[in-house]
Every structure is written in C-alpha cells, then in structure tokens.
Amino acid sequence: MKLFAVFACLLVGCLAGKPHPCSSPPLMSGALTVSSQNEKVWAYAQYLYDALGQRLRLKEIGTYENKTFTYDVLLLYREATMYEIVKHNRTCKKKPLKGDFYPLGIPKTASLLGQAVVGSSSGPGEGLLVNTWTGDQPDKGGKFMITYTEFGCIPVSAAFHTEQFGWMVLSYFNNVVGISDPGELNPPDFCPDTEMENSKEEPADFLSLFFKKH
Template sequence: MRILLAILVFVGVVYGQTPKPCLAPYVWEAKVIQYDISKQFEMRSRMAYDARNQRIRVVDKVNLEDKKDNFATLFLYQEGKEYKLNMKTKECKVIDLTRPFRPVRVPNNATFYGETTIGSLAAEGAGVIVQLWGGQTEHGRYAGSWTLRGCGPVSEVYFSNKTGVVRTDFFDITAGILDPDIFIPPKECM
C-alpha cells in the first residue's frame, strides 16, 4: 500500500511540474517588427492590441522590396472592417475583414518546448527568462516565446499555406492603452 501511495505522490509531483500555457495580457501597446522573407516584406510599427474587443491598431513603416510607405491601419474584427490610411497621401481604404481575429497568446493546446534565457542572468537586468511554445491552430502552425513573468509576447513565427512564414518580434510592451480613441476610425475614412 505504501508503494502505491508513493507512486501516486510521485506521479502527482511530476504532472504538477508540467508547465501550462500562460495567460498573456489582454490589452497592451508595443513596438513590433514583422518579416515575410518570401515577399521581401518588413514592417516596423507601433501596435495597440485589445483582445477583449478584438481590435488592433498599427501605425507602421512598410518596406516592400524598394518601396516605402507609412500607414495607420485599424482592424475592428467585431465589425468586420479594416481601415487603412496612407499617412502620406491621406487616402483611406475600407476593407471587409474576412479572416478571424488571431489572439496574440499561447494557445491552450500548445506544446511546451522549454525555457531559455534571452541575454544573460549573470548580472541583474541583463536577461529575461522566456518559455517556448508551439503547435497547430486553426490559423496554421506556430512557434513563439513569451516571458516567464507576465506572459508578454517576445516573438512568434506562423506558417500557413495562405500566408507563408511570417515572423513577428515584440518590444517595449506596456500594459493598457494610453489613448482609447485610437480605436475610432480615422475621419479620412468616413
């Protein structure tokens, strides 16, 4: 009986040590760099993200081959609309969103790949511990890293036959939205 009890305790301890997907913040702002090497596409932007209301605003500088543009794009998934304002020409396109909202988070069915340190833990403030997760979702195959403390996104790589391989890196994340009016469509789009 004691052996059975010991085995049950051991299994419980081992199972309890298996990391569970962390819960990423629902509302934040960050700097973002997104790459799609196959399309020679690079976008540097400032992103406001609101998972609760399924809306994203991106103000970016796009480098596509040798062409450069600046855009302010508002994705309102609950309304099914995308507002894309060219910051130079002030021309606005309103597009029906056909793709679903894709949360920036560790999916519940994610596979834990391990923990690692970005930088160094040899000196205070010189590094950060991240968890690596990956797997398959309805949007495609993915792998990503999230901070151990706070579950902030660090990087994501998504692959689907529709989009190809897209890598996104997140920097300078702050909790909350500084100006909630950024989720109002631009007047040039009305």
Template sequence: MYAAVTLVILVCLTATTHADHHQPCHSPNMTGFMSAVKIKGEMRAFGAFTYDSMGKKLRFRSNESNFVNASLSLDLLMFFEEGVFYEIDSKNQTCEKKALQCTIHPLQIPDDARFLATVNSGNPSIEGEGLKINAWVGSMPFTKGRAGFYSMSVTMGCLPVFTMYLDETTVMFSLLDVENEIKDPDLLVVPSFCQGLPVEETPEGTVNSFLNEFM
C-alpha cells in the first residue's frame, strides 16, 4: 500500500494539464460494498452502500458486515443536496442529525476535479485481465480549516474503483461488487424514529463530511 500511495503522489506531482478537454463524469446509481482503510493498514470500516446519483443521497452501513474486523460501526444517511446527514442507531432507534460543511465523497467526482491520465490496470491485452481507468485529483477542506488532497480512479463507465484522501490521516476507499441500480430505495428514506429532529449545532472548527466520519 505504501508503494501505491507513493506512486499516486508522484503522478500527481508530475502530471500536466495536457487533457484539459476532459470533464468529470457523473456516477450512475449504485449498490455495492465499500471499504475504508488507513494508510498504515487499519481497516476503518467495511459495509454495504446504496447511492442515488440523481438525488445525491448515500446510505452506508458498516455494522452489518461481520466477516471483516473493522474499527468503526457506522450507519450514515447522507443528503448532499440538502446539506444534512443522519448518524443512525437502528438497534436503539436513535439518530443524530447534523449539517454537512463538505459534500465531497468517494462515489462522485467533484465538478472542479482535474484530469490526470487514462491508465491500464493489469494486462489489457488479455480479455478479463485488464481495466482501463481515468485518474482525477483535487483539493478539499478537512478539519480545522486545513487543506487536503484527493485522488480518484474511475472506470470508463464512471464507476469509482478507489479513492484516496491525504491529510494528516490518509484513508483509501475501495468499492466491490458494484451494481448499477438501487436495490432497496427504502434505505434512502429517513427512518420514522429520525424524522422531525433538529439539526445539531456544529462545534467551531469542525468540518462535518462523509469522509471525516472515517478519520
């Protein structure tokens, strides 16, 4: 993993804007599994996700995946268009509703991302052994006003493969078994026991985002 991080950083530092004509694509609706791993190898979370690309809604549940030893148990329902999200505890039927200060997440390329290059992963000359991906980079705010950096790799059909966020803490998100559909739309609906909650006050210096839940 250290080698992968070094390669990404070197590519980002040496790349030029030779392909300015590229525009960020928009991911389709998706259902699948997502992992979040810290650079030192700590598995932060692994779980199922559902993403509504048009409605800009995301549900991620790591507390239902038992075969991976992850350090976080999360159930997040994000409404990026509305700028709010819910931390859900279905067992105790409780919720916290919070404001989103940063709407960047690993399932969508930001509109201001910069295109780096198209590369082949694996062996493209053998059927089933290669994958062509587009690499994008950009900057984003993290906690306490610091600037962070991200690198996203997506397929030619705009399915994210992995995304890396580098700050004082580096986290890589990877997607598995992705299907281009919303299998259970009810997962993107606010649970009845969460409805009507006020938005909690955000402490000064805090940047609420999907990413910071994993830091």
C-alpha cells in the first residue's frame, strides 16, 4: 500500500510538472527588438501592454530598407483605431486598425516543442526555465514559434512567418509586470479631435508597424 502511495505521488508530480498553455499578466511594460529574415527590417521598441482594455503603445527606432525611422503609435483594438503620435510638434494621425487583439500567452491550440534553461542550470539563479511552443497563425496562415517563461508566463521570444519578409523574430527583455504611467495608453490631449484619415492603404496591423515606409 505504501509503495502504491509513493508511486501515485510521483505520477501526480510528473503530471503537475508538464508545461501547459498559459496567459501573461494583463498589464506589462518592457522592450523588444524585431528583425526580419531577409534583413530589410530591424527595430527596437519600448512597449506598454494592456490586455484588459486591449491597448498597446509602441515607441520605436529602427531601419527599414537601410532608412532610419522613429515611430510612436497607440493601438486601440476595441475602437479599431491607431494613433500615430508626434510629441515634439503635438500632432496626430488617426488611422483604421485591423485584426483582433491577441493577448500575450500560449494559445490553447499550440504544441509544446520542449523545455530548456536559458543560461545555466548549475546553480540557483543562474538560469531561466522556458518553454517553446509552435502552431498556426489564425489570421495569416503560416507558422509561429514562441518562447515563454515557465513561471509567470513572461514572453522571451516569438517568430512569425510572413510572405513579404520570411520569418519575423521578436525578442523581449526588461519586462515588468504592471504599467508605471497608465495615461500613456490614452490618446494625448492633442489627439482626440483628430479625424480618421481616408486612405487607399490597407488598415494597419501589428506586424506592419515594423516595416511601414515612414
């Protein structure tokens, strides 16, 4: 009986240790880099992320086709609206935003590729336990591969396949749970009266923000 109890405890421990899809904290801030397989795009961005209000702010600097750009954009998914913000002259452009809001985390349909330690597993605090997952992009076709921490479900990296650029790779760092200035996720006071632009261009989506011709 004791042997059966020990076996049962070991079995429960193994099942509990298996990675499962998870959701990231609903409020986060940090930084990320984006690069493309064909080397046409590279960008660094500070981000603010609000899954509760479906809002995202990105402040970027980068290069596209060997041209340097800076970009400050606020994405309001519930309003299907994007604001391009230029603080130094207090101007805004208001544009349509397409696509659904996808919260950070592991989709339930994703498949686990494996678990690994980033850094070293030789001693306490020397490494970070992460899980890597793969699956299909719901609205664009193609594959994605994402890596999140085992504890906290914090994003580490993500790769998405695009027809135009091949694989787009995002690397996250300096992530913080919470947002120090929630007001940054609202349009500035010089933006709300801005009228929506009528343009023949396709409405913007998340990945297009890193390879627009600024």
